[in-house]
Amino acid sequence: MACLVLSGSLLWPVILKKDIKMDVLAIIGAFITLIGSIFMVLGALGLVRMPDVFNRIQTGTKASTLGTILSLLGLALIVPSWSGKLISFILFVGLTNPVSSHVLARAAHHLKIPMSVSDRTVTDKLSEYYNNNPKEVEE
Amino acid sequence: MKIKTILIMSVILFIGWLIMNNSLQPGIVISGAILSVGISMIFCRYCRLINDVRLTPKALAYSFAYIFVFSWALIKANLDVASRVIRPSLPIKPGIVQVRTKLKSKIGRLILANSVTLTPGTLIVEYHDDLMFIHWIDVKSEDVEKASQEIIGQFEKYLEVMYG
Numbered sequence: 001m002a003c004l005v006l007s008g009s010l011l012w013p014v015i016l017k018k019d020i021k022m023d024v025l026a027i028i029g030a031f032i033t034l035i036g037s038i039f040m041v042l043g044a045l046g047l048v049r050m051p052d053v054f055n056r057i058q059t060g061t062k063a064s065t066l067g068t069i070l071s072l073l074g075l076a077l078i079v080p081s082w083s084g085k086l087i088s089f090i091l092f093v094g095l096t097n098p099v100s101s102h103v104l105a106r107a108a109h110h111l112k113i114p115m116s117v118s119d120r121t122v123t124d125k126l127s128e129y130y131n132n133n134p135k136e137v138e139e
Numbered sequence: 140m141k142i143k144t145i146l147i148m149s150v151i152l153f154i155g156w157l158i159m160n161n162s163l164q165p166g167i168v169i170s171g172a173i174l175s176v177g178i179s180m181i182f183c184r185y186c187r188l189i190n191d192v193r194l195t196p197k198a199l200a201y202s203f204a205y206i207f208v209f210s211w212a213l214i215k216a217n218l219d220v221a222s223r224v225i226r227p228s229l230p231i232k233p234g235i236v237q238v239r240t241k242l243k244s245k246i247g248r249l250i251l252a253n254s255v256t257l258t259p260g261t262l263i264v265e266y267h268d269d270l271m272f273i274h275w276i277d278v279k280s281e282d283v284e285k286a287s288q289e290i291i292g293q294f295e296k297y298l299e300v301m302y303g
Contacts (some may be wrong), residue, residue, distance in 0.1 A: 025235055039217055039221065041219040042220075042224055042225070043224075044222075045224050045225075046220065046223075046224040048233070048248050049224055049229060050224075050229075051229075051231075052233070053145070053234055054262065054264070054274045055231060055276060057262060058220065058223060058260060058262050058274070059220055059259070061256060061262065062216050062220050062257065063214070063217065063219050063220065063221070065257055066213060066214070066216075066217040071212075077161070081161065083258070084157075084158035084159075084161050085157070085159065085161070085267035086157065088155065088158050088159070094253075094257070095253065098252070098253040098263075099256055101256060101262060101271075102252070102256055102263045102264070105262055105263070105274060106264055106266045109235075109264050109265065115233065115234075115235075127235075129237065129267075129270075132291060
């Protein structure tokens with residue numbers, strides 16, 4: 001998909017006969033979008049490779065946040081008149097993405113999903129805290 | 140009813156209105172100003188979250204600097220996690236550590252938690268008063284003080300000035 005976007009933006013001046021400055025912006029934007037989509041691919045790879053729920057949430061959140069931000073920034077450079085709306089999307093993603101992943105991780109820990117299958121996990125201070133303060137555990 | 144809360148809320152709403160309309164015609168600007176002040180006067184009399192925002196010049200400068208600190212941390216986080224994903228040995232050492240924050244205000248803690256979730260291999264799992272339980276993809280220290288310094292030190296410095 002990224003290659004499609006890139007080749008599309010390289011053909012942009014030929015198809016639309018726009019002036020040079022716009023084309024440079026469009027090419028830079030296409031490269032930024034390409035980098036964003038690479039991060040998305042790496043995030044998807046991480047989802048497959050990571051051993052447990054928490055690590056999967058980690059790679060999922062990070063990669064998708066930066067990937068989305070970069071894709072939208074690249075789009076804002078390609079089509080400058082959309083930039084206001086795209087920046088508000090970026091703010092929305094940046095504020096809501098961490099919250100959703102926190103809630104998923106909290107629910108996973110609350111359901112006592114095991115931390116890792118291959119005994120790599122070093123420490124679990126939260127379970128220790130709940131064992132020491134039993135009344136803090138929510139129902 | 141606080142003037143400062145209403146001011147901040149109406150500025151946010153007004154900027155949102157201008158972005159969504161994408162034009163600076165007088166009619167749109169005037170109606171947006173009236174609507175944003177009206178809405179924040181009706182709905183934001185007791186916005187406790189915004190109450191803690193400081194409007195001193197130093198706080199504004201730190202807010203501006205925070206954007207760059209955070210963006211740099213976000214890029215670093217992504218490169219770090221991406222390199223861990225690609226390497227065949229999968230070099231992770233996950234664990235949940237405990238950190239203690241100095242921030243008192245709710246909005247400061249909110250932004251701290253959001254920033255921590257988006258930066259190098261860390262994810263907020265649970266949160267009690269000033270204790271945060273953070274899932275760390277590569278545990279460097281199990282000690283509360285060292286982990287706090289390592290994970291939230293760089294953000295806390297700025298957020299303390301911005302929100303207290």
